Amino acid sequence: MAGHFEPLPGGGAAVALDEVEISILRSLAVQLLELIGPGDAQGPEAADPLARLFAEGPSEPPADPALARLFPDAYGEPGGEQDREQRAHAAEFRRYTENDLRERKREDALGMVRSLDSLSVAGDSGAVLRLPPEGCRQWLGALNDLRLTIGTRLEITDEDDSDLLFRLPDEDPRRPMVMAYLWLGGLQETLVEALMS
Template sequence: MPGHFEPLPGGGAAVALDDVEISIIRSLAVQLLELVGPGPGEDAPDDPLAELFAEGPSEPPADPVLRRLFPDAYTDPDGPPARPQDAEEQRAYSAEFRRYTENDLRAGKRENALAVVRSLDALTPAADGGAVLTLSGEESRQWLSSLNDLRLAIGSRLEITDEDDTDLLYRLPDEDPRKPMVMAYLWLGGLQETLVSTLMS
């Protein structure tokens, strides 16, 4: 179990984490919460129906990490360049889609990251340090989504765009200032992979 998720009888997953690993995941999840933001709740009207139909932003976020977490719905960065009139139409469709979906997407990412923080805060430390994290099926899915968001965020900061970039990261010298972030990215990828396998078993 150390370092990777294993299935639990009846569903869910478990993983043994040491104190440093717990601290790293919790810190990253809190940073993700800060990045995604508190949501519209602070300024929302008292009418819950009005809050339900509140419109979100129509423009992509300025921060490249948030652009990765909330990409445009109608553009294909790997596809051929669109004709000017098609590009304008894509931007209009993307703006409309973002206006009506981004608030919900942000709320989902916040809830998943909060689930990570809460489950870590609820751990009972083992006598020799660390703890065994046990997750229900629903908690496992929230963790999986949040691990994916964390890797997207770190990958964006590291400017990873394809598998070749990941291969280069393995060869970074230890003195490279990106090395700790790279190690976190690769480690989270391992956790994510074992959690996927657990949920599919």
Template sequence: MAGQFEAIPGGGAAVALDGVEVSILRSLAVQLLELIGPGDEPAEGADPLAALFNEGPSEPPADPAVARLFPNAYGDEDDEQREYSSEFRRFTENDLRSRKREDGIAVVRTLDALTADGEDGVVLELTADDCLHWLGALNDLRLTIGTRLEVTDEDEGGDLYRLPDSDPRKPMVMAYLWLGALQETLVETLMP
């Protein structure tokens, strides 16, 4: 089980993690939450139903990593596509941010709930619902790190795999690869 998720009875998954891995995962999830931003809670005494109909932003985020998490729905090749994307964003981005925030919070909470299982680390057990939150958060973390590393769909970062240990990007590349392996094994545990 070390380093990869395995299915457990009841539709969940488990993975063995050491203390450093728990710390890294928690730190990355917290950084992701900071990147996504705080939730838009209704003001005290405000109608919560009215808050559901608040419009979101209409412009794409300036930060490339955030823009990768909240991409344009229709591209931006022409004015008409930009207008459609703007409208779509206005009515969907707040909900998407909320879901991504819930995924990140679920990761932090499950990691915080772990208790040490001896010196070798802990076994993280996820329910089926937790697995879905973790899949979302792992995907968002990989998208964010991949954007920062300028990984493209065409090369999937081939040059990054051969970085010397002295390169300051090396730890991010290692995190990117590790998160990908966790994500892949979690997906495999959920497949029938």
């Protein structure tokens, strides 16, 4: 089980993590939360679910490329030029969906942090993280968001780019991010496999 998820009887998945892996995952999830930002619901909307449902979000895409990758336009080609009509449709769609999407991404990352915080690490042996089905869904979302963010920072635009990462020299300053990107991909892949078995 070390380093990869395995299915649990009755649903869910488990993975053995050492203290360093727990620390890295928690740090990455907290950084993702900081990137996504705090929730927007304040004042009357915070207490009223109907007001939250109809609260309008931003209409412009984020300026940060990583956030733009996490919250892409719904119309037009990613990174491509949009005509006036596509921009208007994308702005309208974003206005009514981005707040919910941000909230879900926050909940996924918070779910990851909370599950890691609940672990009791026993010496050098680490701990076994057991996730129920809902926890698996949150982890899949958070792992995907972390990979998208790191991939954007590494300027990976397609699978061919990720092949180049394997050939980076050890002294390349991107090497730690590359290792995290590849490791998160392995975790994500084994979690999907565990849930499908």
